[in-house]
Amino acid sequence: MITIPQAVETIIKEQPFISEALAEGLINVSALARKIKPDIEKILMKEIKHGAIVMALNRLNPQVEISLNRGIDKMISMLGDIIVRSDLSDYTYKNSDTLIQCHSKVFEMIAPHQDTFYTLVRGVHESNLVISSLHTNLVDEYFTHEVLHLKKENLSAITLKLHESNTQVPGFYYYILKAIAWEGINIAEVISTSYEFTVLVNDEDVDRAFSVLNKLRKKK
Template sequence: MLSISTKVERIVTESPFLSEGLRRGLINLSELARQLQPQLQNDLWKPVGQAAVVMALRRVAGRLPDRDAQELVLAQQSGQLTARTDLVEFTFRRSDHIDDCHRQLLERAGTGHGLYLTVTRGSEEVVVICSRPFIGLVEQIFANERLLARLENLNAVTLQLTADSWRTPGIYHAILKKLAWDKVNLINLISTHTELTLLLEKEHTGAAFSVLSNMIAHKH
């Protein structure tokens, strides 16, 4: 049977937010222990005192590394961080005809040199994110589709990742966690094999760019 300490350590290590909070000393141990008591008693099949849980949390916090065990290494190349401005996001209800709209949009938009256009199809919704010059085209092609939301005055920051970044557990969490600590609100995420694009409100773009710039590892 698991001990209280072992079970507490397992709970903490399985939650990146608990691990980060304990490592930074941001969590009230007594309150966290009170919150964990019901789960621990249920899992361990015995009464668990709050003091014992607090002691176990202190031990776990003392063993957490001062920094992330694995540094996030981003692509070492020019253009690894790119910003795009003045974007608009449309969200449409998916219909039987919306795939035709998607194809027509890509055909008529052409290469759109220097402009941004992406379409994401979900099970119930379709999202179109585009540069402002494409707005009229999107409105025309999707005129008969049900518009669920329209967000304007957005910017995007694209981060270049290494080709093997998919092998790094929690790589997206590491990026999003740092943005969350700096209170950067994200509107949407778009990813490819080596690119992660963050869609943000204008006022958060500078902070996001700063956070991501600081994450880029510089080789000497």
């Protein structure tokens, strides 16, 4: 049988921003209790007193305490350079038996150009390709027979150089993405390797996004 505290914890876990604000004492607990009361009653299938929910919220130890997490603070303090690349184009293609061959042809052509931004990520059903707009003619030429799902232009990439311990810190990527989301900046794509984390944003948002990430690094 699910208890009131368990139901409250379930609801709060589904809303990490609220959980974080609750951990920092930034939320009116009584008002939050009124807001989630219908959801709690739906889970428990009975009417619940407002005071019981308030009590459960006060006793709750939020699971997402990013701002208080020493591991994340340490990880942020060890961030390396922030690299910005602008004027990029983003393609999404349906996977096919010939897609990798097309990729190889484009990659061979741009290999001598060390400053060119180029990534290809293959998913289960589709592949995502990001390239400097200067060379989109190569994509249009060699991928002409592939099924294009989506093309986005006028994008910029912001790449964070990560410390090797980043994979051992729960919530690290959430911390980065949350900071960008709170500024109302839309993320077009996310590209990640072991020691690099890249977000693609619209060109007009790149200055704000860079400022957000740079402030994160400096305040630690």
